[in-house]
Structure formats: C-alpha cells, structure tokens
Amino acid sequence: MAPAQSLLLNTGRKIPTVGLGVYKTPAEQCTSLIYEALNVGYRHIDSAALYDNEEEVCEGIAQWLAEDPSRKREDIFYTTKIGDGSHGYEKAKNAIKVSLEKAKKIQYIDLILIHSPQSDGERRHGTWKALEEAYEAGTVKNIGVSNYGVKHLKELLAYPDLKRPESCRPRGRENGREVQQNRRSDPHKVVSRTRFHHPAEDRHQGPTGPEPRRVQL
Template sequence: MFPKFHKLNSGHKIPSIGLGVYLTPVSIAKEISLDGLETGYRHIDSAQVYKNESEVCDAIAEWLKKDPSTNKREDIFYTTKIFDSDHGYELTKKAIEVSLERAKGIDYIDLILMHSPRSDYERRHGSWLALQEAVASGKVKNIGVSNYGIKHLKELLAYPDLKIKPAINQIEIHPWLTRTELAAFCQTEGIVVEAYSPLVRGQKFDDELLLSLAKKYSKTTAQILINWSLSKGYVTLPKTVTKSRLLPNLESDQFKLSPEDIKALDAKDEYFVTGWDPTVYPLDNEK
C-alpha cells in the first residue's frame, strides 16, 4: 500500500519502516534485533549514546551468516549517531572510527547522523566535514542529522565547503507533534524526514479518536500511528522490545487511512514532546 523504500538524495534507498532501539537494554538488544530481521525488518536505528551498537551489529552479522545465499548485506540499512559531546572535526573522526570498529562484522555503516545541533557553529561545521570525509572513504554510505530545526539546517546548507547535503533529518514527529513547517522545509530541500517516537511512547494510546480509528480499521493503535507517519511520506521508527509486536508494526503499511481520518489526527497537534526538543536549540548569535 505504501512504498517499501524511500530514495535518498544520495541515490541510496532506505526502508520506510525501521526498528528503533532507543533504551533497548544491552542484554536484549541483539535478540530483539535478530528477531526483527527474522520478522522482515531491514532497517535498524541505533546510536552511540544508546550503548547497543555492538549488539545490533552482531545481530546483523549473525543474520547474514545464517543464509548467505539470501541474506544479503546490501538489503540491510543500519544507522547510528554521533552524540553532541563528540562534535568537532577531530572528536567526530574518532567517534566514527569507534562506530566503524563496532560495525566491522557488517563492513560498513549505511547512515551516520549528528544526534542533535547542541554545540556551536565551529563544532557542528567540523563534524560535518568529518562526516563528508567518512563518505569519501566508502565506509559510510550516507550522512544526515537528527533533531535539527530549520535554522540549523539553513546553517548547514550554507557551509562554504558543503559537498554532501543531509540525506535525513530524524525528528520526533506524530499527530500530537506534527512539525508541519519543519517537515515541509526538509521535503523542499530533498531531505527525507524520519519520524522517531511515532508511537508517542504509548502516552496517547487511550486517546478517544485513536481508539475509534483502531476499531474502524480493525488495527492496533500502534498500527494507526505508524500508518499516519507513512501517509505523510516519512520514514518511521517504531520501537518495541516485545517480539509479538514486531510483525504487527511492520505490517502497518498494508492499509490506508482516509484523508478525513488523517486530517482528524493532524488536528491533535499540541506540541507534545515526549523527551527532548533540540530543534529549538539557539544558534551562536541567539545565545
């Protein structure tokens, strides 16, 4: 019903639904990642600050070895992120090396994101230069950002030595936090919007409209929310540590919400942030 992939401005493809592993404990990160791959996920989203990069990469490597004739590395999209404390050219170069070492069993990283814009112009700029070099090395296929607002994206796009535009801006986005202007800016610039916390961390599962739509379509509340993300043209990253929820989340692309129901969900927008919002972080001249 929906495209299985989005084409990035780099020319690479990214699966429309990915498995998020934020707050997934190290003790189960490998198991749930492997379960996800066996279920049909081909996109897993990690980060250095999640402290489960090694486990996710080990799961991918194990899956690849299970059936080399059908389980191909080129079918997997693995993402990680460089945290704010490692902004700056030299620190980011070292951080990239650390992530590549953890990913040595899978040969390369499909996407590295800057986790947020929370530093300053010089360090953000230096980080982007290091990321561009990583792409040139061939060990990183795509680069992008996370939690960037319009002003941060404009700053990046104006770098005098910009060679590679961000492929992705990963942001919290769901019906209670629609970020219409930011999403439109990204799409105008050819930057794919990637929605994290599409399930609102379960905090709106008792919403009357959401429950009524779940009943109307004979779907779970999670499936309605994932489908809303897909209807907007976003890549979406539902997270679960429960094996039984993996397949239903992945199958959320097999129906379509009506335009009227999408509009009704859009109207829920109330700037409801479930975690943090670095998109409002000030630029140097605003501090």
C-alpha cells in the same frame, strides 16, 4: 510483517520507510532482539552511540546474515548517530572510527546522523566535515542530521563546502511541520519516529485521564 517501502536518497541508495529503534534497549538484549526483528521483516535498524548498544545491534544483524547465504548485506539498512559530546572535527572523526569498529562484522554503516545540534556552529560544522570525509571514504554510505530544526538546517545548508545531507530527523510535532513546510526543493529526506504504546502505560494518569501517547517526529 509486510515488506516496507523505501525512499531513494540522493546517493542512489534506498532507506526503508519503517525501522526499529533500540533507544533504552539494554545491550544484552539487543543481539537476539535484532535477530528476531529481521526474521519478522524489519530491514532498517536504528541505534546511536548514546544508546550503548551499537556493537550488539551489529552482532544481531551479522548473525542473521550468516544464517542464510541468500541474505545480502545491502538488504539491511543500519543507522547510528554521533552524540553531542563528540561534536567537532577531531572528536567526530574518532566517534565515527569507534562506531565503524563496532560495526565491523557488518562491514559498513548505511547512515550516520548528528544526533542533535546541541553544541555550537563551529563544532557542528566540524562534525559535518568529518561525516563528509567518512562518506567519501566509502565506510559510511549516507550522512545526515537528527533533531535539527529550521534554524540549524539553514545553518548547515549555508556551509560553503556543503555536500547535501541525505536524511533529517526533526524533533517535536511543531518542529517537524516547520521543517516540512520550509524544505521546498531541498533534496534531504525527512524521517520521523514514534514509540510503541503498551496498554500498561494507561495506568499513568494525567490531570484529565490517561496521558496521550508521546510522539516525536
């Protein structure tokens, strides 16, 4: 695998443009999977509290780093996310603490995202405040949002106490285009995602033939 390019975030840190997500990956498979993924060239690993595999992902990263002293922690970018049930200032603080504990073998988290905006304005604001505090403490190096559309981004950008988000991951093609069209000069970075396609999936037929690959931005 060729080395991935990186984007510069406004913290001065870089995020690799290609990453490996572990959604629906069983926890017991994650440590070896991540170790092998790093061996073949991946440098950005994406997990979430919802996936129930954060600790195993971090164990795979730790094993890979420990194998060779020339490998540096700053060369790996680890992303995780706060689930909807942890929205609100106090709940988000606890969720961040739990994710940091699971990441203790790799010392810190490169990026924490709010996984989705599915709560209410007050709780989203409180969650963002908790993320900002974690960033200021240095245990989280970047913060951002996931599955936010233009409406929720505008809400976030209107917070009077806002420090700008680093990364935004919209959901759905149309939503992704709308976010791109509306970002103007805002300094947030937009990250997209897609899933790998397996030939066996062609067995699933739609009304006019095989289902197209699903792409989520």
